[in-house]
Amino acid sequence: MEIIQCLLTGDRRAIARLITIIENDGAEAQEALAALYPHTGRAHVVGVTGAPGTGKSTLVNELAKVYRQRERTVGIIAVDPTSPFSGGALLGDRIRMRDLSGDPGIFIRSMATRGSLGGLARATADAIKVLDAAGYQTIFVETVGAGQAEVDIAKAAHTTIVVEAPGLGDDIQAIKAGITEIADIFVVNKADREGADSTALALQMILDLNHSSHISSPDPRWRPPICKTVALHGEGVGAVVEAIGEHAAYLRESGNLQRRERERVEGELRSIITHKMARSFFERVAEAQFDSLVDSIIRRELDPYSAAARLLEGWR
Protein backbone atom coordinates (compact mmCIF):
# COMPACT_ATOMS: atom_id res chain seq x y z
CA MET A 1 0.00 0.00 0.00
CA GLU A 2 1.39 3.32 -1.12
CA ILE A 3 -0.02 5.20 1.87
CA ILE A 4 2.04 3.04 4.25
CA GLN A 5 5.22 3.97 2.38
CA CYS A 6 4.29 7.64 2.80
CA LEU A 7 3.54 7.03 6.49
CA LEU A 8 6.95 5.49 7.13
CA THR A 9 8.62 8.64 5.81
CA GLY A 10 6.54 10.66 8.29
CA ASP A 11 4.19 12.21 5.72
CA ARG A 12 1.60 14.17 7.73
CA ARG A 13 -1.25 13.76 5.27
CA ALA A 14 -0.72 10.01 5.22
CA ILE A 15 -0.88 9.95 9.03
CA ALA A 16 -4.10 11.97 9.12
CA ARG A 17 -5.73 9.85 6.42
CA LEU A 18 -4.74 6.59 8.10
CA ILE A 19 -6.23 7.66 11.42
CA THR A 20 -9.47 8.56 9.64
CA ILE A 21 -9.45 5.16 7.93
CA ILE A 22 -9.03 3.56 11.35
CA GLU A 23 -11.89 5.55 12.83
CA ASN A 24 -14.14 4.30 10.04
CA ASP A 25 -13.23 0.76 11.08
CA GLY A 26 -13.63 -1.03 7.72
CA ALA A 27 -11.65 -3.70 5.88
CA GLU A 28 -9.23 -1.03 4.65
CA ALA A 29 -8.34 -0.22 8.26
CA GLN A 30 -7.34 -3.79 9.04
CA GLU A 31 -5.25 -4.05 5.89
CA ALA A 32 -3.45 -0.81 6.74
CA LEU A 33 -2.82 -1.87 10.34
CA ALA A 34 -1.42 -5.23 9.20
CA ALA A 35 1.00 -3.39 6.90
CA LEU A 36 2.21 -0.82 9.43
CA TYR A 37 2.27 -3.09 12.48
CA PRO A 38 5.83 -4.45 11.93
CA HIS A 39 7.09 -0.86 12.17
CA THR A 40 5.61 -0.23 15.63
CA GLY A 41 6.95 -0.77 19.13
CA ARG A 42 9.53 2.02 19.29
CA ALA A 43 7.58 4.92 20.86
CA HIS A 44 7.15 5.58 24.57
CA VAL A 45 3.45 6.09 25.19
CA VAL A 46 2.40 8.41 28.02
CA GLY A 47 -1.23 8.52 29.16
CA VAL A 48 -2.40 11.72 30.84
CA THR A 49 -5.71 11.70 32.70
CA GLY A 50 -7.54 13.50 35.50
CA ALA A 51 -10.75 15.36 36.31
CA PRO A 52 -11.98 18.29 34.18
CA GLY A 53 -10.41 21.61 35.07
CA THR A 54 -7.05 20.22 36.19
CA GLY A 55 -5.25 21.72 33.18
CA LYS A 56 -4.29 18.48 31.42
CA SER A 57 -4.12 20.00 27.94
CA THR A 58 -1.87 22.84 29.06
CA LEU A 59 0.40 20.37 30.82
CA VAL A 60 0.66 18.13 27.75
CA ASN A 61 1.47 21.15 25.57
CA GLU A 62 4.27 22.22 27.90
CA LEU A 63 5.62 18.66 28.15
CA ALA A 64 5.65 18.53 24.36
CA LYS A 65 7.70 21.75 24.22
CA VAL A 66 10.32 20.33 26.59
CA TYR A 67 10.63 17.16 24.50
CA ARG A 68 10.99 19.27 21.35
CA GLN A 69 13.80 21.27 23.00
CA ARG A 70 15.51 17.90 23.51
CA GLU A 71 14.90 17.07 19.84
CA ARG A 72 12.47 14.26 20.43
CA THR A 73 9.41 14.13 18.19
CA VAL A 74 6.00 14.18 19.89
CA GLY A 75 2.59 12.80 18.96
CA ILE A 76 -0.50 13.92 20.88
CA ILE A 77 -3.81 12.07 20.80
CA ALA A 78 -6.57 13.90 22.67
CA VAL A 79 -9.40 11.50 23.47
CA ASP A 80 -12.76 12.84 24.56
CA PRO A 81 -15.09 10.14 25.87
CA THR A 82 -17.42 12.70 27.46
CA SER A 83 -19.21 13.90 24.37
CA PRO A 84 -20.75 10.94 22.60
CA PHE A 85 -23.27 12.91 20.52
CA SER A 86 -21.70 16.05 19.17
CA GLY A 87 -18.02 15.08 19.22
CA GLY A 88 -15.69 17.10 21.34
CA ALA A 89 -12.34 18.52 22.32
CA LEU A 90 -12.72 21.22 19.69
CA LEU A 91 -12.13 24.25 21.87
CA GLY A 92 -9.01 22.92 23.54
CA ASP A 93 -7.83 21.72 20.17
CA ARG A 94 -7.94 25.11 18.55
CA ILE A 95 -6.02 26.74 21.38
CA ARG A 96 -3.49 23.96 21.16
CA MET A 97 -3.13 24.17 17.40
CA ARG A 98 -2.35 27.87 17.63
CA ASP A 99 0.29 27.16 20.24
CA LEU A 100 2.11 24.21 18.71
CA SER A 101 1.31 24.31 15.01
CA GLY A 102 4.06 24.84 12.51
CA ASP A 103 6.44 22.42 14.24
CA PRO A 104 6.85 19.39 11.97
CA GLY A 105 8.11 17.39 14.97
CA ILE A 106 4.66 17.47 16.59
CA PHE A 107 1.51 15.74 15.38
CA ILE A 108 -1.82 16.40 17.13
CA ARG A 109 -5.05 14.52 16.67
CA SER A 110 -8.26 14.50 18.63
CA MET A 111 -10.65 11.56 18.77
CA ALA A 112 -14.21 11.53 20.10
CA THR A 113 -16.56 8.69 20.90
CA ARG A 114 -18.49 7.27 17.99
CA GLY A 115 -20.88 4.74 19.27
CA SER A 116 -19.24 2.43 21.75
CA LEU A 117 -16.57 3.02 24.30
CA GLY A 118 -14.79 -0.17 23.29
CA GLY A 119 -14.64 1.25 19.78
CA LEU A 120 -12.96 4.40 21.05
CA ALA A 121 -10.37 2.46 23.06
CA ARG A 122 -9.56 0.32 19.99
CA ALA A 123 -9.35 3.34 17.68
CA THR A 124 -7.04 5.09 20.15
CA ALA A 125 -4.78 2.03 20.39
CA ASP A 126 -4.63 1.92 16.59
CA ALA A 127 -3.93 5.67 16.26
CA ILE A 128 -0.97 5.15 18.61
CA LYS A 129 0.33 2.48 16.20
CA VAL A 130 0.07 4.92 13.28
CA LEU A 131 2.07 7.62 15.08
CA ASP A 132 4.54 5.02 16.34
CA ALA A 133 5.15 3.68 12.82
CA ALA A 134 5.48 7.26 11.53
CA GLY A 135 8.44 7.66 13.88
CA TYR A 136 7.04 9.80 16.72
CA GLN A 137 9.20 9.03 19.74
CA THR A 138 6.99 10.15 22.61
CA ILE A 139 3.23 9.82 22.23
CA PHE A 140 0.85 11.47 24.68
CA VAL A 141 -2.67 10.11 25.01
CA GLU A 142 -4.72 12.67 26.86
CA THR A 143 -8.21 11.83 28.11
CA VAL A 144 -10.81 14.34 29.27
CA GLY A 145 -12.63 13.24 32.37
CA ALA A 146 -11.87 10.35 34.68
CA GLY A 147 -13.57 7.02 34.74
CA GLN A 148 -13.39 3.47 33.52
CA ALA A 149 -13.13 4.85 29.99
CA GLU A 150 -9.83 6.45 30.88
CA VAL A 151 -8.62 3.32 32.61
CA ASP A 152 -9.28 1.33 29.45
CA ILE A 153 -7.52 3.91 27.31
CA ALA A 154 -4.64 4.17 29.79
CA LYS A 155 -3.93 0.48 29.29
CA ALA A 156 -2.32 1.41 25.98
CA ALA A 157 0.22 3.64 27.79
CA HIS A 158 3.64 2.71 29.19
CA THR A 159 3.53 5.55 31.72
CA THR A 160 0.31 7.01 33.12
CA ILE A 161 0.20 10.49 34.61
CA VAL A 162 -2.76 11.41 36.81
CA VAL A 163 -3.25 15.17 37.06
CA GLU A 164 -4.86 16.75 40.11
CA ALA A 165 -5.45 20.41 40.95
CA PRO A 166 -6.27 22.14 44.23
CA GLY A 167 -9.75 23.47 44.88
CA LEU A 168 -11.79 21.09 42.74
CA GLY A 169 -14.51 20.68 45.32
CA ASP A 170 -14.34 17.75 47.70
CA ASP A 171 -10.69 16.68 47.75
CA ILE A 172 -11.21 13.01 48.41
CA GLN A 173 -13.83 12.68 45.69
CA ALA A 174 -11.68 14.59 43.19
CA ILE A 175 -8.72 12.38 43.95
CA LYS A 176 -10.78 9.24 43.84
CA ALA A 177 -12.05 10.31 40.45
CA GLY A 178 -8.41 10.74 39.49
CA ILE A 179 -8.19 6.96 39.64
CA THR A 180 -5.07 6.84 41.75
CA GLU A 181 -4.54 3.15 41.22
CA ILE A 182 -3.39 3.56 37.63
CA ALA A 183 -0.96 6.43 38.29
CA ASP A 184 2.76 5.99 37.64
CA ILE A 185 3.28 9.72 38.21
CA PHE A 186 1.10 12.28 39.97
CA VAL A 187 1.07 15.91 38.94
CA VAL A 188 -0.49 18.57 41.16
CA ASN A 189 -1.04 21.27 38.57
CA LYS A 190 -2.03 24.89 39.34
CA ALA A 191 0.33 24.53 42.29
CA ASP A 192 0.36 28.31 42.80
CA ARG A 193 -3.22 28.07 44.02
CA GLU A 194 -4.34 27.76 47.59
CA GLY A 195 -4.66 24.17 48.71
CA ALA A 196 -1.88 22.72 46.52
CA ASP A 197 0.05 21.50 49.55
CA SER A 198 -2.95 19.75 51.04
CA THR A 199 -3.72 18.10 47.67
CA ALA A 200 -0.13 16.82 47.53
CA LEU A 201 -0.39 15.66 51.15
CA ALA A 202 -3.65 13.82 50.43
CA LEU A 203 -1.90 12.03 47.56
CA GLN A 204 1.02 11.09 49.83
CA MET A 205 -1.45 9.61 52.29
CA ILE A 206 -3.17 7.61 49.56
CA LEU A 207 0.22 6.29 48.42
CA ASP A 208 1.08 5.30 51.99
CA LEU A 209 -2.25 3.51 52.31
CA ASN A 210 -1.79 1.72 49.01
CA HIS A 211 1.73 0.74 49.98
CA SER A 212 0.61 -0.87 53.22
CA SER A 213 -2.59 -2.50 51.94
CA HIS A 214 -1.94 -3.51 48.32
CA ILE A 215 0.16 -6.61 48.71
CA SER A 216 -0.43 -7.41 45.07
CA SER A 217 0.45 -3.92 43.84
CA PRO A 218 1.18 -4.01 40.11
CA ASP A 219 4.59 -2.37 40.55
CA PRO A 220 5.73 -2.81 44.14
CA ARG A 221 9.15 -1.31 43.51
CA TRP A 222 7.89 1.91 41.90
CA ARG A 223 6.45 4.57 44.17
CA PRO A 224 4.73 7.23 42.03
CA PRO A 225 6.46 10.59 42.47
CA ILE A 226 4.28 13.66 43.10
CA CYS A 227 5.31 16.60 40.89
CA LYS A 228 4.00 20.13 41.42
CA THR A 229 3.56 22.25 38.30
CA VAL A 230 2.14 25.54 37.11
CA ALA A 231 1.79 24.35 33.53
CA LEU A 232 0.46 27.72 32.36
CA HIS A 233 3.92 29.21 33.07
CA GLY A 234 5.89 26.06 32.29
CA GLU A 235 6.92 25.76 35.96
CA GLY A 236 7.91 22.30 37.18
CA VAL A 237 7.34 20.69 33.77
CA GLY A 238 11.00 19.69 33.39
CA ALA A 239 10.72 17.58 36.55
CA VAL A 240 7.75 15.72 35.04
CA VAL A 241 9.85 14.93 31.95
CA GLU A 242 12.58 13.54 34.24
CA ALA A 243 9.99 11.44 36.09
CA ILE A 244 8.74 10.01 32.78
CA GLY A 245 12.32 9.10 31.85
CA GLU A 246 12.90 7.45 35.21
CA HIS A 247 9.71 5.46 34.92
CA ALA A 248 10.66 4.30 31.42
CA ALA A 249 14.06 3.17 32.74
CA TYR A 250 12.37 1.39 35.66
CA LEU A 251 10.03 -0.45 33.29
CA ARG A 252 12.94 -1.66 31.14
CA GLU A 253 15.17 -2.70 34.04
CA SER A 254 12.49 -4.39 36.13
CA GLY A 255 11.10 -6.48 33.29
CA ASN A 256 7.73 -4.83 33.78
CA LEU A 257 7.81 -3.42 30.26
CA GLN A 258 7.42 -6.94 28.87
CA ARG A 259 4.72 -7.81 31.39
CA ARG A 260 2.71 -4.69 30.55
CA GLU A 261 3.17 -5.25 26.83
CA ARG A 262 1.83 -8.78 27.14
CA GLU A 263 -1.18 -7.67 29.17
CA ARG A 264 -1.86 -4.91 26.68
CA VAL A 265 -1.70 -7.27 23.69
CA GLU A 266 -3.91 -9.85 25.43
CA GLY A 267 -6.51 -7.21 26.24
CA GLU A 268 -6.40 -5.82 22.73
CA LEU A 269 -6.78 -9.26 21.15
CA ARG A 270 -9.75 -10.05 23.41
CA SER A 271 -11.41 -6.76 22.55
CA ILE A 272 -10.94 -7.24 18.80
CA ILE A 273 -12.27 -10.81 18.91
CA THR A 274 -15.33 -9.75 20.93
CA HIS A 275 -16.01 -6.89 18.53
CA LYS A 276 -15.61 -9.07 15.43
CA MET A 277 -17.87 -11.81 16.80
CA ALA A 278 -20.59 -9.35 17.77
CA ARG A 279 -20.43 -7.57 14.42
CA SER A 280 -20.63 -10.76 12.45
CA PHE A 281 -23.55 -11.92 14.60
CA PHE A 282 -25.60 -8.74 14.26
CA GLU A 283 -24.96 -8.60 10.51
CA ARG A 284 -26.47 -12.04 10.10
CA VAL A 285 -29.25 -12.12 12.64
CA ALA A 286 -32.71 -11.74 11.13
CA GLU A 287 -34.04 -8.30 11.97
CA ALA A 288 -37.59 -9.58 12.26
CA GLN A 289 -36.56 -12.17 14.83
CA PHE A 290 -34.59 -9.62 16.83
CA ASP A 291 -37.50 -7.16 16.78
CA SER A 292 -40.04 -9.74 17.81
CA LEU A 293 -37.87 -10.77 20.77
CA VAL A 294 -37.55 -7.11 21.76
CA ASP A 295 -41.35 -6.90 21.66
CA SER A 296 -41.64 -9.92 23.96
CA ILE A 297 -39.16 -8.39 26.41
CA ILE A 298 -41.07 -5.10 26.46
CA ARG A 299 -44.32 -6.99 27.14
CA ARG A 300 -42.49 -8.79 30.00
CA GLU A 301 -43.25 -12.17 28.40
CA LEU A 302 -39.55 -12.93 28.15
CA ASP A 303 -36.53 -11.66 30.07
CA PRO A 304 -33.48 -10.30 28.19
CA TYR A 305 -31.18 -13.19 29.16
CA SER A 306 -33.57 -15.85 27.92
CA ALA A 307 -34.08 -13.85 24.71
CA ALA A 308 -30.32 -13.67 24.19
CA ALA A 309 -30.03 -17.42 24.73
CA ARG A 310 -32.71 -18.06 22.08
CA LEU A 311 -31.00 -15.86 19.51
CA LEU A 312 -27.63 -17.50 20.13
CA GLU A 313 -29.13 -21.00 19.95
CA GLY A 314 -30.53 -20.27 16.52
CA TRP A 315 -27.18 -18.97 15.36
CA ARG A 316 -25.04 -21.99 16.15
Next chain:
Amino acid sequence: MEIIQCLLTGDRRAIARLITIIENDGAEAQEALAALYPHTGRAHVVGVTGAPGTGKSTLVNELAKVYRQRERTVGIIAVDPTSPFSGGALLGDRIRMRDLSGDPGIFIRSMATRGSLGGLARATADAIKVLDAAGYQTIFVETVGAGQAEVDIAKAAHTTIVVEAPGLGDDIQAIKAGITEIADIFVVNKADREGADSTALALQMILDLNHSSHISSPDPRWRPPICKTVALHGEGVGAVVEAIGEHAAYLRESGNLQRRERERVEGELRSIITHKMARSFFERVAEAQFDSLVDSIIRRELDPYSAAARLLEGWR
Protein backbone atom coordinates in the same frame (compact mmCIF):
# COMPACT_ATOMS: atom_id res chain seq x y z
CA MET B 1 -37.41 -19.89 43.65
CA GLU B 2 -38.18 -19.04 47.23
CA ILE B 3 -35.99 -15.94 47.22
CA ILE B 4 -38.13 -14.39 44.46
CA GLN B 5 -41.25 -14.84 46.61
CA CYS B 6 -39.46 -13.02 49.45
CA LEU B 7 -38.36 -10.31 47.02
CA LEU B 8 -41.89 -9.67 45.84
CA THR B 9 -42.97 -9.00 49.43
CA GLY B 10 -40.17 -6.42 49.69
CA ASP B 11 -37.90 -8.48 51.96
CA ARG B 12 -34.68 -6.46 52.32
CA ARG B 13 -32.37 -9.42 52.77
CA ALA B 14 -33.75 -11.04 49.64
CA ILE B 15 -33.07 -7.82 47.71
CA ALA B 16 -29.49 -7.57 48.96
CA ARG B 17 -28.79 -11.23 48.23
CA LEU B 18 -30.26 -11.03 44.74
CA ILE B 19 -28.11 -8.03 43.83
CA THR B 20 -25.03 -9.90 45.06
CA ILE B 21 -26.05 -12.91 42.96
CA ILE B 22 -26.36 -10.58 39.96
CA GLU B 23 -22.94 -9.07 40.57
CA ASN B 24 -21.45 -12.55 40.55
CA ASP B 25 -23.00 -13.06 37.11
CA GLY B 26 -23.50 -16.84 37.16
CA ALA B 27 -26.27 -19.19 36.02
CA GLU B 28 -28.16 -18.48 39.25
CA ALA B 29 -28.34 -14.79 38.31
CA GLN B 30 -30.02 -15.52 34.99
CA GLU B 31 -32.52 -17.86 36.58
CA ALA B 32 -33.40 -15.24 39.20
CA LEU B 33 -33.76 -12.48 36.60
CA ALA B 34 -36.02 -14.63 34.46
CA ALA B 35 -38.24 -15.23 37.50
CA LEU B 36 -38.48 -11.62 38.64
CA TYR B 37 -38.64 -9.99 35.21
CA PRO B 38 -42.44 -10.28 34.78
CA HIS B 39 -42.81 -8.13 37.93
CA THR B 40 -40.75 -5.21 36.59
CA GLY B 41 -41.69 -2.13 34.60
CA ARG B 42 -43.51 -0.15 37.25
CA ALA B 43 -40.74 2.06 38.74
CA HIS B 44 -39.70 5.45 37.45
CA VAL B 45 -35.91 5.36 37.09
CA VAL B 46 -33.98 8.61 37.56
CA GLY B 47 -30.30 8.81 36.61
CA VAL B 48 -28.20 11.43 38.40
CA THR B 49 -24.76 12.25 37.04
CA GLY B 50 -22.20 15.06 36.99
CA ALA B 51 -18.56 15.83 37.75
CA PRO B 52 -17.01 15.02 41.14
CA GLY B 53 -17.65 17.65 43.80
CA THR B 54 -21.04 18.78 42.51
CA GLY B 55 -22.85 17.29 45.51
CA LYS B 56 -24.76 14.53 43.71
CA SER B 57 -25.06 12.24 46.74
CA THR B 58 -26.42 15.02 48.95
CA LEU B 59 -28.94 15.96 46.27
CA VAL B 60 -30.12 12.36 45.88
CA ASN B 61 -30.51 12.03 49.66
CA GLU B 62 -32.64 15.17 49.81
CA LEU B 63 -34.72 14.09 46.81
CA ALA B 64 -35.30 10.76 48.54
CA LYS B 65 -36.53 12.56 51.67
CA VAL B 66 -39.07 14.58 49.64
CA TYR B 67 -40.38 11.41 47.97
CA ARG B 68 -40.68 9.75 51.36
CA GLN B 69 -42.71 12.70 52.67
CA ARG B 70 -45.05 12.03 49.74
CA GLU B 71 -45.16 8.36 50.72
CA ARG B 72 -43.39 7.04 47.69
CA THR B 73 -40.77 4.34 48.25
CA VAL B 74 -37.25 5.03 47.00
CA GLY B 75 -34.40 2.83 45.81
CA ILE B 76 -30.90 4.28 45.43
CA ILE B 77 -28.15 2.61 43.41
CA ALA B 78 -24.81 4.41 43.70
CA VAL B 79 -22.53 3.36 40.86
CA ASP B 80 -18.83 4.11 41.00
CA PRO B 81 -17.07 3.46 37.71
CA THR B 82 -13.98 5.40 38.79
CA SER B 83 -12.44 2.88 41.09
CA PRO B 84 -11.88 -0.35 39.18
CA PHE B 85 -9.31 -1.86 41.52
CA SER B 86 -10.24 -1.25 45.11
CA GLY B 87 -14.01 -0.79 44.81
CA GLY B 88 -15.45 2.49 45.88
CA ALA B 89 -18.22 4.77 47.06
CA LEU B 90 -17.65 3.68 50.61
CA LEU B 91 -17.20 7.07 52.25
CA GLY B 92 -20.28 8.65 50.68
CA ASP B 93 -22.17 5.48 51.46
CA ARG B 94 -21.51 5.59 55.15
CA ILE B 95 -22.58 9.20 55.45
CA ARG B 96 -25.70 8.35 53.50
CA MET B 97 -26.52 5.29 55.56
CA ARG B 98 -26.37 7.33 58.76
CA ASP B 99 -28.73 9.89 57.24
CA LEU B 100 -31.38 7.64 55.70
CA SER B 101 -31.10 4.31 57.50
CA GLY B 102 -33.96 3.04 59.54
CA ASP B 103 -36.55 3.99 56.93
CA PRO B 104 -37.95 0.77 55.48
CA GLY B 105 -39.22 2.74 52.46
CA ILE B 106 -35.66 3.37 51.28
CA PHE B 107 -33.19 0.82 49.95
CA ILE B 108 -29.60 1.85 49.21
CA ARG B 109 -26.96 -0.15 47.38
CA SER B 110 -23.61 0.81 45.94
CA MET B 111 -21.97 -0.96 43.02
CA ALA B 112 -18.37 -0.66 41.85
CA THR B 113 -16.66 -1.81 38.70
CA ARG B 114 -15.52 -5.40 38.65
CA GLY B 115 -13.63 -6.00 35.49
CA SER B 116 -15.37 -4.50 32.52
CA LEU B 117 -17.47 -1.42 32.15
CA GLY B 118 -20.05 -3.33 30.13
CA GLY B 119 -20.34 -5.67 33.09
CA LEU B 120 -21.06 -2.76 35.42
CA ALA B 121 -23.72 -1.31 33.11
CA ARG B 122 -25.41 -4.73 32.86
CA ALA B 123 -25.24 -5.30 36.63
CA THR B 124 -26.73 -1.85 37.25
CA ALA B 125 -29.58 -2.49 34.81
CA ASP B 126 -30.27 -5.79 36.59
CA ALA B 127 -30.13 -4.23 40.07
CA ILE B 128 -32.78 -1.75 38.88
CA LYS B 129 -34.96 -4.72 37.92
CA VAL B 130 -34.56 -6.21 41.40
CA LEU B 131 -35.62 -2.97 43.14
CA ASP B 132 -38.45 -2.49 40.62
CA ALA B 133 -39.80 -5.99 41.27
CA ALA B 134 -39.48 -5.40 45.02
CA GLY B 135 -41.91 -2.51 44.63
CA TYR B 136 -39.69 0.58 44.91
CA GLN B 137 -41.52 3.32 43.07
CA THR B 138 -38.74 5.79 42.32
CA ILE B 139 -35.25 4.45 41.72
CA PHE B 140 -32.24 6.76 41.63
CA VAL B 141 -29.12 5.62 39.82
CA GLU B 142 -26.28 7.89 40.84
CA THR B 143 -22.95 7.77 39.04
CA VAL B 144 -19.72 9.31 40.31
CA GLY B 145 -17.78 11.06 37.60
CA ALA B 146 -18.86 11.91 34.07
CA GLY B 147 -17.96 10.06 30.95
CA GLN B 148 -19.14 7.46 28.49
CA ALA B 149 -19.56 5.11 31.44
CA GLU B 150 -22.24 7.38 32.83
CA VAL B 151 -23.90 7.73 29.43
CA ASP B 152 -24.17 3.95 29.19
CA ILE B 153 -25.56 3.69 32.69
CA ALA B 154 -27.94 6.62 32.09
CA LYS B 155 -29.52 4.67 29.24
CA ALA B 156 -31.32 2.62 31.89
CA ALA B 157 -33.02 5.78 33.26
CA HIS B 158 -36.32 7.36 32.25
CA THR B 159 -35.23 10.79 33.46
CA THR B 160 -31.60 11.90 33.59
CA ILE B 161 -30.49 14.73 35.87
CA VAL B 162 -27.11 16.35 35.18
CA VAL B 163 -25.74 18.14 38.24
CA GLU B 164 -23.41 21.12 37.89
CA ALA B 165 -21.88 23.34 40.55
CA PRO B 166 -20.26 26.76 40.34
CA GLY B 167 -16.52 27.12 40.69
CA LEU B 168 -15.39 23.73 39.43
CA GLY B 169 -12.49 25.15 37.43
CA ASP B 170 -13.00 25.93 33.77
CA ASP B 171 -16.75 26.32 33.30
CA ILE B 172 -17.00 25.11 29.74
CA GLN B 173 -14.94 22.01 30.44
CA ALA B 174 -16.91 21.25 33.57
CA ILE B 175 -20.17 21.58 31.70
CA LYS B 176 -18.92 19.56 28.77
CA ALA B 177 -17.90 16.84 31.20
CA GLY B 178 -21.46 17.03 32.52
CA ILE B 179 -22.54 15.55 29.21
CA THR B 180 -25.27 18.03 28.52
CA GLU B 181 -26.71 16.02 25.67
CA ILE B 182 -28.20 13.39 27.93
CA ALA B 183 -29.78 15.81 30.42
CA ASP B 184 -33.55 15.91 30.85
CA ILE B 185 -33.14 18.20 33.86
CA PHE B 186 -30.19 20.36 34.91
CA VAL B 187 -29.47 21.09 38.55
CA VAL B 188 -27.05 23.84 39.55
CA ASN B 189 -26.25 22.70 43.06
CA LYS B 190 -24.35 24.76 45.68
CA ALA B 191 -26.32 27.68 44.26
CA ASP B 192 -25.41 29.85 47.27
CA ARG B 193 -21.84 29.97 45.98
CA GLU B 194 -20.33 32.65 43.83
CA GLY B 195 -20.72 31.92 40.13
CA ALA B 196 -24.02 30.03 40.35
CA ASP B 197 -25.76 32.53 38.08
CA SER B 198 -23.05 32.32 35.43
CA THR B 199 -23.17 28.52 35.54
CA ALA B 200 -26.95 28.65 35.00
CA LEU B 201 -26.45 31.19 32.20
CA ALA B 202 -23.84 28.98 30.51
CA LEU B 203 -26.34 26.10 30.61
CA GLN B 204 -29.05 28.33 29.09
CA MET B 205 -26.67 29.19 26.26
CA ILE B 206 -25.85 25.54 25.65
CA LEU B 207 -29.58 24.75 25.53
CA ASP B 208 -30.17 27.60 23.05
CA LEU B 209 -27.32 26.31 20.90
CA ASN B 210 -28.64 22.75 21.02
CA HIS B 211 -32.11 23.99 20.20
CA SER B 212 -30.97 25.81 17.06
CA SER B 213 -28.44 23.24 15.84
CA HIS B 214 -29.76 19.82 16.84
CA ILE B 215 -32.45 19.23 14.27
CA SER B 216 -32.52 15.60 15.28
CA SER B 217 -32.71 16.33 19.00
CA PRO B 218 -33.94 13.21 20.82
CA ASP B 219 -36.82 15.10 22.47
CA PRO B 220 -37.55 18.27 20.50
CA ARG B 221 -40.61 19.16 22.57
CA TRP B 222 -38.87 18.93 25.94
CA ARG B 223 -36.56 21.74 26.95
CA PRO B 224 -34.59 20.70 30.05
CA PRO B 225 -35.40 23.00 32.98
CA ILE B 226 -32.51 24.41 35.02
CA CYS B 227 -33.12 24.07 38.77
CA LYS B 228 -30.98 25.80 41.39
CA THR B 229 -30.49 23.97 44.67
CA VAL B 230 -28.54 24.11 47.90
CA ALA B 231 -28.96 20.41 48.59
CA LEU B 232 -27.07 20.60 51.87
CA HIS B 233 -29.96 22.69 53.29
CA GLY B 234 -32.69 21.08 51.21
CA GLU B 235 -33.26 24.35 49.30
CA GLY B 236 -34.84 24.05 45.85
CA VAL B 237 -35.12 20.26 46.06
CA GLY B 238 -38.93 20.32 45.86
CA ALA B 239 -38.71 22.02 42.46
CA VAL B 240 -36.50 19.19 41.20
CA VAL B 241 -39.11 16.67 42.31
CA GLU B 242 -41.74 18.65 40.36
CA ALA B 243 -39.49 18.70 37.30
CA ILE B 244 -39.06 14.90 37.51
CA GLY B 245 -42.85 14.53 37.67
CA GLU B 246 -43.33 16.82 34.66
CA HIS B 247 -40.75 14.92 32.67
CA ALA B 248 -42.41 11.61 33.51
CA ALA B 249 -45.76 13.03 32.34
CA TYR B 250 -44.13 14.36 29.15
CA LEU B 251 -42.63 10.92 28.42
CA ARG B 252 -45.99 9.21 28.80
CA GLU B 253 -47.99 11.74 26.78
CA SER B 254 -45.49 12.16 23.94
CA GLY B 255 -45.03 8.45 23.34
CA ASN B 256 -41.33 8.85 24.08
CA LEU B 257 -41.59 6.47 27.00
CA GLN B 258 -42.21 3.60 24.59
CA ARG B 259 -39.44 4.76 22.25
CA ARG B 260 -36.91 4.98 25.07
CA GLU B 261 -38.00 1.63 26.47
CA ARG B 262 -37.49 -0.01 23.08
CA GLU B 263 -34.04 1.54 22.65
CA ARG B 264 -33.10 0.47 26.15
CA VAL B 265 -34.21 -3.12 25.58
CA GLU B 266 -32.44 -3.30 22.21
CA GLY B 267 -29.20 -2.04 23.73
CA GLU B 268 -29.49 -4.40 26.67
CA LEU B 269 -30.14 -7.39 24.42
CA ARG B 270 -27.14 -6.52 22.22
CA SER B 271 -24.90 -6.15 25.25
CA ILE B 272 -26.00 -9.48 26.74
CA ILE B 273 -25.52 -11.31 23.43
CA THR B 274 -22.04 -9.84 22.93
CA HIS B 275 -21.07 -10.76 26.47
CA LYS B 276 -22.39 -14.32 26.17
CA MET B 277 -20.67 -14.92 22.84
CA ALA B 278 -17.34 -13.63 24.09
CA ARG B 279 -17.53 -15.66 27.28
CA SER B 280 -18.38 -18.84 25.46
CA PHE B 281 -15.52 -18.22 23.01
CA PHE B 282 -12.87 -17.55 25.63
CA GLU B 283 -13.96 -20.56 27.68
CA ARG B 284 -13.37 -22.82 24.70
CA VAL B 285 -10.34 -21.35 22.99
CA ALA B 286 -7.13 -23.28 23.56
CA GLU B 287 -4.92 -21.31 25.92
CA ALA B 288 -1.76 -22.45 24.16
CA GLN B 289 -3.00 -21.16 20.83
CA PHE B 290 -4.03 -17.82 22.33
CA ASP B 291 -0.66 -17.44 24.06
CA SER B 292 1.32 -18.31 20.96
CA LEU B 293 -0.60 -15.72 18.94
CA VAL B 294 0.09 -13.13 21.66
CA ASP B 295 3.78 -14.00 21.36
CA SER B 296 3.65 -13.44 17.59
CA ILE B 297 1.97 -10.07 18.07
CA ILE B 298 4.58 -8.99 20.62
CA ARG B 299 7.37 -10.01 18.21
CA ARG B 300 5.58 -7.95 15.51
CA GLU B 301 5.30 -11.00 13.26
CA LEU B 302 1.53 -10.72 13.24
CA ASP B 303 -0.84 -7.80 13.84
CA PRO B 304 -3.70 -8.10 16.35
CA TYR B 305 -6.47 -8.03 13.70
CA SER B 306 -4.95 -10.87 11.68
CA ALA B 307 -4.42 -12.84 14.90
CA ALA B 308 -8.08 -12.33 15.84
CA ALA B 309 -9.16 -13.49 12.39
CA ARG B 310 -7.11 -16.68 12.76
CA LEU B 311 -8.58 -17.52 16.15
CA LEU B 312 -12.12 -16.93 14.91
CA GLU B 313 -11.53 -19.01 11.79
CA GLY B 314 -10.46 -21.97 13.88
CA TRP B 315 -13.55 -21.60 16.05
CA ARG B 316 -16.22 -21.82 13.39
